[in-house]
């Protein structure tokens with residue numbers, strides 16, 4: 434198929450069962466994201482941002498619809514295959530950093546590759562230097578500030594040189610000054626050609642992305658949507674979005 | 678240049694922060710040992726539990742062996758009163774030894790299930806993060822499983838070492854309490870060491886099944902969400 438976007442979700446539906454009722458997290462959600470883009474996903478709490486990132490990152494599977502990343506239909510892969518896909522292609526950055534408390538900064542950067550025969554210690558060190566933690570190699574996460582922890586997490590996300598970086602509220606737990614630095618780092622990575630998708634509440638963070646997508650109740654309310662008949666600009670009143 | 682020196686100096690200072698310094702690499706084994714060390718008080722308790730059960734098991738084996746040996750060499754025509762009493766004990770032991778061994782083993786399995794389950798539940802967030810970062814559930818199970826096996830080995834080793842010291846001492850002290858005033862012979866049978874090792878390995882393997890199933894069944898996403 435010619436010119437399929439780098440990442441696309443087609444008609445993705447995801448519902449969660451809560452007790453006896455169903456919550457729709459993603460409601461026929463379609464989007465196409467080109468390689469090298471930097472996309473901010475905004476929306477109120479519970480609008481489905483995390484669910485969308487989880488789909489793209491292969492952490493979760495849609496009830497229906499398709500998720501394609503780099504021509505791989507990841508919704509068809511099994512759990513283990515998705516794990517491998519994640520490791521090789523996707524860098525994850527989480528709101529709560531998710532560092533391993535018993536491991537030092539540099540060891541945390543090496544976590545995704547610890548089962549590999551060759552440990553790229555040198556690369557891990559370079560990445561830490563790059564995110565400005567050249568003097569924190571041997572610190573445990575408990576000895577680092579929130580911003581420093583997030584930078585360790587960014588270095589970790591880069592260890593396998595992924596083409597896609599997914600960040601779920603990466604600045605949710607750090608002060609705005611540090612957040613600005615983190616976003617600059619994201620911009621730098623994007624300038625180097627990496628595709629970034631960030632879910633965020635922070636307007637300043639979102640403002641520095643190239644594309645902004647707003648979602649509400651699992652539907653896109655503003656942004657560029659993608660459907661089977663190709664790319665088109667989308668506004669809420671033209672279908673596909675939520676009628677307001 | 679000066680900048681670089683400064684950085685090196687800071688690096689040196691930073692070294693103090695973690696006792697093991699900058700690692701040459703990160704291996705699953707290294708990570709596992711670190712985790713075991715971090716939870717050392719629980720590691721110690723579980724290992725102590727396993728050690729006491731191993732010791733109990735070896736003690737009973739030695740009692741049985743002692744009685745067996747005692748009666749194998751028996752040539753007296755008129756058995757002494759003590760011999761009759763001992764024979765009674767032996768009969769009871771023969772009936773009970775399997776039950777007691779089985780009980781030791783069951784308790785060992787329970788200690789392992791318990792410790793491993795607590796580990797998995799407590800480290801749920803961490804384990805889910807590992808999987809989100811691309812480790813497979815098999816690799817994560819390996820991490821948890823091998824750290825449990827390390828604890829089991831500690832326990833079994835400690836139990837064996839304790840038995841090597843304690844059983845001869847008990848034999849000298851004549852175990853008069855247990856035998857109801859009788860001089861119960863204890864014979865340390867080296868085979869029981871092998872048996873204990875097998876016992877521990879078996880208990881470890883069985884005890885790990887439920888917690889490892891928990892890991893394999895859980896989705897990395899669900900768990901990440903829980904913690905958030």
Ligand SMILES: Nc1ncnc2c1ncn2[C@@H]1O[C@H](COP(=O)(O)OP(=O)(O)OP(=O)(O)O)[C@@H](O)[C@H]1O
Nearest residue numbers: 449450451456458477478479480481482483484485
């Ligand atoms: N595992 C789950 N079980 C039940 N409901 C869920 C689950 N995951 C998500 N939901 C529901 O799906 C909807 C979308 O959730 P999601 O986490 O994607 O929103 P979000 O935009 O990331 O919100 P926030 O900004 O608070 O992080 C919410 O209504 C949420 O309650």
Ligand SMILES: [Mg+2]
Nearest residue numbers: 482483484601
């Ligand atoms: Mg969220």
